[in-house]
Each structure stands twice: as C-alpha cells, then as structure tokens.
Amino acid sequence: MTDTPPLRIALVGNPNSGKTALFNQLTGSRQKVANYAGVTVERKAGRLTTPAGRAVQVLDLPGTYSLNATSPDEAVTRDVCRGVYKGEPAPDLIVSVLAATNLRLHLRFALELRQLGRPMIMVLNMIDAVRRQGLEIDIPRLQAELGVPVVTAIGVKRGGAADILRVLDEPIPPAPAPLPEGADLHAEVRRLMALCVQRSSERHPQLDATLDRWVLHPVWGMLILLVLLFIMFQAVFSWAQPFMDLLQSGMEQLGQFVGTLLPEGILRSLIVEGVIAGAGTVIVFLPQILILFLWILALEESGYLPRAAFMLDKLMASAGLSGRSFIPLLSSFACAVPGIMSTRTIQNPRDRMVTILIAPLMTCSARLPVYALLIGAFVPARSVLGVFNLHGLVLFVLYAAGVLSALVVARVLKKRDTGEHPLLMELPSYRIPGLQSLCIELWQRARIFLSRVGTIIVTLSVIMWALSSFPAPPVGATGPSIDWSLAGRIGHLMLPLFAFIGFNWQICVALIPGLAAREVAVSGLATVYSVGASESDAATQLAPLLSAHWSLATAFSLLAWYVYAPQCFSTLAVIRRETGSWRLVWVSMAYLFGLAYLASFLTYHITRLITG
Amino acid sequence: MRLNELPLNLSGVIDHVAPVTPADPIARRLEEFGFVPGEPVKVVAFGPFGGDPMAVEIGFTRFALRRSEAARVVIQPLQGTALDPVLHNSAPTQTEDA
Numbered sequence: 001m002t003d004t005p006p007l008r009i010a011l012v013g014n015p016n017s018g019k020t021a022l023f024n025q026l027t028g029s030r031q032k033v034a035n036y037a038g039v040t041v042e043r044k045a046g047r048l049t050t051p052a053g054r055a056v057q058v059l060d061l062p063g064t065y066s067l068n069a070t071s072p073d074e075a076v077t078r079d080v081c082r083g084v085y086k087g088e089p090a091p092d093l094i095v096s097v098l099a100a101t102n103l104r105l106h107l108r109f110a111l112e113l114r115q116l117g118r119p120m121i122m123v124l125n126m127i128d129a130v131r132r133q134g135l136e137i138d139i140p141r142l143q144a145e146l147g148v149p150v151v152t153a154i155g156v157k158r159g160g161a162a163d164i165l166r167v168l169d170e171p172i173p174p175a176p177a178p179l180p181e182g183a184d185l186h187a188e189v190r191r192l193m194a195l196c197v198q199r200s201s202e203r204h205p206q207l208d209a210t211l212d213r214w215v216l217h218p219v220w221g222m223l224i225l226l227v228l229l230f231i232m233f234q235a236v237f238s239w240a241q242p243f244m245d246l247l248q249s250g251m252e253q254l255g256q257f258v259g260t261l262l263p264e265g266i267l268r269s270l271i272v273e274g275v276i277a278g279a280g281t282v283i284v285f286l287p288q289i290l291i292l293f294l295w296i297l298a299l300e301e302s303g304y305l306p307r308a309a310f311m312l313d314k315l316m317a318s319a320g321l322s323g324r325s326f327i328p329l330l331s332s333f334a335c336a337v338p339g340i341m342s343t344r345t346i347q348n349p350r351d352r353m354v355t356i357l358i359a360p361l362m363t364c365s366a367r368l369p370v371y372a373l374l375i376g377a378f379v380p381a382r383s384v385l386g387v388f389n390l391h392g393l394v395l396f397v398l399y400a401a402g403v404l405s406a407l408v409v410a411r412v413l414k415k416r417d418t419g420e421h422p423l424l425m426e427l428p429s430y431r432i433p434g435l436q437s438l439c440i441e442l443w444q445r446a447r448i449f450l451s452r453v454g455t456i457i458v459t460l461s462v463i464m465w466a467l468s469s470f471p472a473p474p475v476g477a478t479g480p481s482i483d484w485s486l487a488g489r490i491g492h493l494m495l496p497l498f499a500f501i502g503f504n505w506q507i508c509v510a511l512i513p514g515l516a517a518r519e520v521a522v523s524g525l526a527t528v529y530s531v532g533a534s535e536s537d538a539a540t541q542l543a544p545l546l547s548a549h550w551s552l553a554t555a556f557s558l559l560a561w562y563v564y565a566p567q568c569f570s571t572l573a574v575i576r577r578e579t580g581s582w583r584l585v586w587v588s589m590a591y592l593f594g595l596a597y598l599a600s601f602l603t604y605h606i607t608r609l610i611t612g
Numbered sequence: 613m614r615l616n617e618l619p620l621n622l623s624g625v626i627d628h629v630a631p632v633t634p635a636d637p638i639a640r641r642l643e644e645f646g647f648v649p650g651e652p653v654k655v656v657a658f659g660p661f662g663g664d665p666m667a668v669e670i671g672f673t674r675f676a677l678r679r680s681e682a683a684r685v686v687i688q689p690l691q692g693t694a695l696d697p698v699l700h701n702s703a704p705t706q707t708e709d710a
Contacts, residue, residue, distance in 0.1 A: 066644040070637050104671045105646050133672065186648045208674065209656070216657035216667055310676040314661035317678075422638045423665050424681050426645070427674035 006047070006055035007168065008089065012081060012113060013097030014106045015063035016303075016428035018125040021155035021437040022097060023060040026164065033444050036088075041073040042344075052169040059091060065105075067112050072349055081116060093172055094120035095164070100130045100137060100152070101429060103193060111185045115178045120148050121167055127152040129429075136200040145192055147176040156434035208429050215307050225311050228304075229330060232295045236288055236334040243287035251280035269469060270462070278461025281570065282454040285337050286446065292331050292338040293445045294438070299327075300345060301433035306425055313423050319407045320414030322348065322423055325355040329406070332362035336571045340578055341445065348421055354413050356579065357588050360571050361406040361564065363399045369522050370562050371398060377543040378555040394559075401563050405595065448577070456573035460515075468513055482528060487512040501561070501600035502554040502608075515569055552611055557604035564596035615653065615668065615685035623654040624687035632684060639684050642677075646670050647685050 013019040024031075027046025036043045044060040061080055062073035069075040076085065083090025096113050098106035103124075110122055124130075130137060143150040149167055154160030179188065214220050255276040262268035299305045309323030316323050324346040332339030339359045346352040379394050464487075473484035482488050491509030498508050506528045514521030522542070529545055546555070566572065566589050576585050618624050629647050631639035647653070647670070656674060657667040665678045 065641065068640060068644070070641060102671075102673055105673050108644065108646070186643075186646070208672075212656060212667070212674065218658070218660035222660050306676065310657075310665060310667060311660055313665050313676075313678070314659050422641070422678065422681055424638060424641055424645070424677045425675065427667060427676050429672070 004055075006057045007093065007172075008057045008059070008091050009093045009095050009168070010059040010061050010080060010091035011095050011097055012061050012077060013063060013125075014065055014099070014102075014109055016102075016426060017063065017097045017099045017106055018155040019063060019097040020060065020441075021301075021434050022123070022125055022153060022161060022164075023058065024434075024437045024440045025155055025158075025161045027058055029440065029443070031440070031444070033448065036076055036085075041076045043076075048165075050165050050169045054169060056168055059088075064109070066109060071347055073347070081113065081118070083118075090118070092119065093168075094118055096120055096122045097125050098122060100124040100127045101133060103137075103197065104189060105426075107189045107192060108185050111179070111188055114146065114148065114176050117175050117178050119172050119175050121164075121173065122146065122148055122150045123164055124150065124152045125155050126431075128154050128157070129431075131200070134199055134201040136198045138196040138198070142192065142196040145195060149173050156431075156437065158436075211430055212307070212427070215304070216310065221307075221311055225308055228299070228308075229327075232292070232327075233330065233333070235295065236292045236331060236338070240287040240291050240334075244284050247283050247286070248280065251276060251283060255280070266469075270465065273469075274462040274465035275458065278458040278465075279454070281461065282450065282457045285335060285570065286449070288335055289338040289341065289449055290442060290446060292334070292342060293442055296327060296342050296345065297438055297441050298433050301431070301438065303428045303430045305345060306427050309423075309425070310427065319410040321351050321354060321410060322346070322421065324348075325351055328355050329359060329362055332359040332364060335364045335366065336360045336362065336568070337449075337574045340571065340574045341449065343578065347425075351421060353579070353584065354410055356575055356584065357413065357591070358406040358409050360566055360568070360588065360592060361402045361409065363402045363563070364568075366568070367562055371395060371559065373522055373525075373542060374546070374555050374559050377547040378550075378552055398559060398563055401560075401599075405564070409591070449574075456576065457570050460569045460573070464513055464515060482509060482513075482524075500604075501597060502551070502557040502604035503561075503600075504550070504554065507554075507558060551608075553604045553607035556607045557600040560599040560603040561596045564592050564599055566592035566596075613687055613689055614683050615655075615687050616666070616679040616682035618653075618655050618687065618689070620655050620658060623652050623690045625690050626651045626653055627686040627688055630684055630686055636684070638681055642681070642684060645675060646673065652690060653685070653687065 011019050011023055023044065023046065026048050028048075030048070031044060031046040034043045034045075041062060046058045046060070048056050048058060050056060059080070061077040064074040064077045066074075067078045067081065069078045079085035080088050080091070081094060094113055094116070096110045098110055113120060124137065124139070127137075139150055139152065151163035151167055153164055179185075215224055255272045258276060259268055259272045262271065296305070299308070305327070308327065311323065312326045313323035316325050325343075328339045328342045328346070330339075331342055336359045339362065340356050343352050343355050343359070346355060375391050375394050379390055382390050384390050384393055466486075467490070468482050468485050468487040470486055471484065473481045488509050491512055492505055494508040494511075495503075495505050503511075506525065509528050510521050510524035513524040525546075526542055529542065572585050572589060575588060576582060579585075613624065615624065615626075626647055626649055628649055629639050629642050651670050654669045655666060656669050659665045663679075665676050666682060667674055667676050668682070669675075
C-alpha cells in the first residue's frame, strides 16, 4: 500500500467544534505547521496510517462559520474546499467536524459544505457531552437524511477517533446530491433536528449558565479576570525568571567551556561571542513563551478567553481595538516576543496588525536594566509628598508614556480605517482542556519560535559580532577596541544626527550592540567606558561614571529613547515571522524610530531649558 | 423592538435581521450564527462598562455582540412561554416548518 499516493483529507468545521483536538488526536506529533503562501494563515498538516495500513494526509483547515469568508483564514478554508486554492489540490474527502452539542449552529455549515457536491463524511464530535444535555441523536436516521456517512468521535479522549479511522479504510463515499440552489439551510437544519434529535431526559445543562452568571458578572467577573491576569502576569514575569537565569548561566558556561577548547583568535570569538551568545538570547525567551502559551492555550481551550474579550471589549474599543487584543498587550510588558506570538488569538486581521504594531510600546522587562541604571545614576532617591519614591515615580512615568503612546498610535491607525469591525463572536461552552492537545500545541509554539525566529536572531547576532569586532585595533592602540571597529565608526557617523538629542559618541556606539537585545546596551556602555564586563559590575561602576560625564538632559533623553526605540532584533524577527511580511517590520522600525527621536528631542531640549 | 433594547434575562423571538447596508457582512454573519426568524433569543449578560457588549443565548449557544450589532436584530418580546432551548417545537411563531 505504500506506493499508492496517500488519501488527502481536510478537516473542516466551525470554531469550537473541537476540530483541533481531533486533529491532534488523529495525527499525534506527526504534524507540520507552516504558512499558506502569501498570507499569514497557518497551514497545519499531518499524517496518519489507518488500521488497514492506508496512508492519509490530514489538513486542518481554519475554523469558519460559513463559506462566505469574512477573514483571510476563512477565505483559505473556502478556496481549499472549493478546490480553487493555488498550490493546494482539492481534498479527496472533506471531513466535516460538528460539535454534537451544538448541532443547530454547526449543521448549517455542514449543509453548506454538502452543497459543494464533493465526497464528504460528517463527524459528530464531543458525542459524550450530548447525553449530559439530556439529548439523544438518531445517527442512522441522520445519515439516511443527509446521504453522507455520519460517525461520532470524542476528540479529547484517547481512541476517541476510532470510528473516523474505520471510515477512512472504506472506499471514498460518493458525492452527496446537493439541495436545490437557494434552499433555506436553516429550515433544513430545523427539519433534521426535529427528525433526529430527541430529548431523552428533562435535564438541562446548567454549567454554562451557572459559570457565566459569575464570569460575565460586571463585578465578580471583573474580579475573576483580574485574579487570572494577575496570576498569569506573575507567572510570566517572575516564575519564568529562575529558568531564564538557569538557561542564561548555562549558555554562559557553555561559551566558557567551548572557549577553553578553541585556540584564542577569530574563530573562538565568532563561536563564543557570536553564535553561542546569540543562541543564548534566543533560548532565554523560551521559559516566558512556554509559560505564557500554557496559560493562553488553557484559557482558550477552556472557553474562557472569548469571555475575557467580552469583559474588556468596551475598554479596548476606546483605542479602536477589540477585547481580544488585551492579553497580547499585557504579555508584552514581560516581553514583546511572546506578546506578539499570542496575537494569533485575534481573528480580525486589522486588529491583529495594530496590536502587533503597538506591542513594542509596552515597556518590556528587558528595558528595566537600562531604566534602573539611568534612574539610579541621575534621579535623587527622595520621597515625593511623603509617600512616593522619586525613583518609582520616574519609572511609572516611563511605563505610562509607553501605554499612552500606544493608545494614540492605535487611534491614529484606526482613523485610516472606516469599516465597522464587529465583536460578534461565539461564547463557546466551557470544557476541560485536553492535556495531549495542550502539549502538542505548546510544542508547536516552541518549535516555531526556536526554528523560525531563532535563526534570524542568531544570524543577526553574528552580524553584530562582526561589526563590533572588525577591524581589530592596531597594535599598541589605546581605548576600547569597539571604538576601532566598524560599529564604532558607525557610532561616530551617527553622532551628528544624535547630537541634536543630546547623545555623545559613547552612547551611539553602545546603541549598536544594543540592537541585539535592549539590556545589552548596559554592557555596551560598560565596554565603551572600559569598566567591568558583567551586567552587575557594569551597573555599580557605571552609575557614578555616567552621572559625572552626562548632563541630566542627556540621561533623560536616553530614557525617552528607550520608551520607543525598536532596539530589539528579536521583536523585529518575531514580527517578520508572525506577519510573513518585511513591510510591517520596516513600518514598525520606522515609526518607532521616529517616535523615539521626537521624544528624545523634546525631552532633551525641555530638560535643558529647565535645568539651564 | 430591537435586540439591544431587551433587558437582562428576558427573551424575545427573532423577527428578522435588518441589514444597515445592502451587503452588510455583520447582518449576514448574524444569520449564519442562527439569528433567523422564529428563533427565541435570551439576554444573559451585559458588559461591565456601560452595559456594552451584551451576551445572548440562542438554543444552547451563547454569543457576544456589541449593542450596535444587536440593533440589527428585530425581535418580538416574549413573556413566560416555556420553550425547550434546543427543540422549541412548541414555538408558536415557527411557520416555516409547515
């Protein structure tokens, strides 16, 4: 059987039909996630072998409510099902997945698929939950009425897809005869429901209603949301820290160990300072990404995430966004990389783009070392009004500046767009997330991050290494060697432009290695001023040095610069990966640079006016 | 009466969805969601800020929608009729089945 081409099937269904869990169940870890060419829609494909040995290629098409597409992912589903998608042949068999608990909604779309007149089967997923609703579905009757094979499945239970595998071993069923053009599908759904669905007990499901009374309550619901967000933020921010420290020191030790193996010279420098250090900056993000995604996936799978979007919609609507944007933006306070990756939960492509563009304005944790250094060196530690600490107050102003700018940018972007962007969405039934499915999804995220984003970051960090290392200083030269390198020369070339905002050449030079990751700017400054190399050394020795050499206006100007400047390759790399477009990378770089320059310019000159 | 005017925990029966433009994608999506004539709909929650958006229930399915979106749904208020949320075969307005 191995030489016959595999059977190509496509899973099609409504969002919340449990289609992804079923896909994970069918294909396990034999999955490949890529993008459809030219669009940012994820293409998930996997392989399976039936009990009789038939090879099957499974395509998990984006969930949609209808073939009248309203978004790019729905358009992909529509075109693949119709067999008109370029580079994606029509599937041999359409597997229409329906939540058996929600036939009223899902059967309508299944009928729409049936109208295509292609071979198909229907899968009543979550069949175990139907009995809990006090309902009985007459499956033979439904199959006879529909004229297509109907099987049942439990996507979240091991072995819950056995019936599907059995049908896949049978010959492909003949294409069903469509209803006459223009038939009322809603009426047909009602007819089928009346024929095939019986109430077997008087029990009504209370779970959704009971939970929603609390979760959607104006007061209790907000409280639940705040507690959940607090725990999530705490987890991303502080629980990830020990793992990040561990990975960081592990990578440093690896660098040192490799350093002892190689002879002193360019090769050692390249491998230790370029490749290993670059890979280190990638791997360090992993704990945050995994923890954040574990939360988001669990919240999404359990049905809570759309409810959180419901609670926050009005708030986000004031910035021209929907409630869906809140969690990605909140996560960006820890790091914009996982924040931008989590924008996939935003279905509306425009909202998603705006959220990605403003995510870097949320002050991420990597900016803290820079803020801490400069605030410690230039702001006196005295109390204001008896309760506030001036250090804390300045830090708060920096965070607030980021958030307010994000609101303004979102409003400006919204202005260009006059269409109505609806909230309109389903609030799916609550359910307990399947562990296997969670693990597979989490692994996919980690793999995408390491392979796609990681390669860009490592490449760029090798380029940064080369710029800061070549050419080497001549024998007998004094001063830091970075000053002799290309990066040093670029820094000096930048000076005329940056002198307007109060930067000296040392800052300009330090900004260049700081492109790899924001916190590297601190050690970059340390290198330029020739003090201790490690971050903690640098901070203690640099602070007095800086306060002696820089004016207050220069320090504030650099702080303002850091609120906006896109000095983070990782963020740009993840924008490239998530949007599939270099255009958006350039747009975000350009606008953030513009804002940074403007803010620094104003800060520098206003501070100079005040301080005289 | 429009769906956005319906108070909390009260039900109505959908009369029709009124598009605001000739090809109104929101109106079409509402119909695909099952906001079709004869369906009973119940308001289950209002958002915490200014009572917007709102959550409604049709059958077993719950939807969130902004009030401006709900204003497209024309309903007839319904009081005290016990309907089965899934089958509601006793619904008096169900004329299409005949």
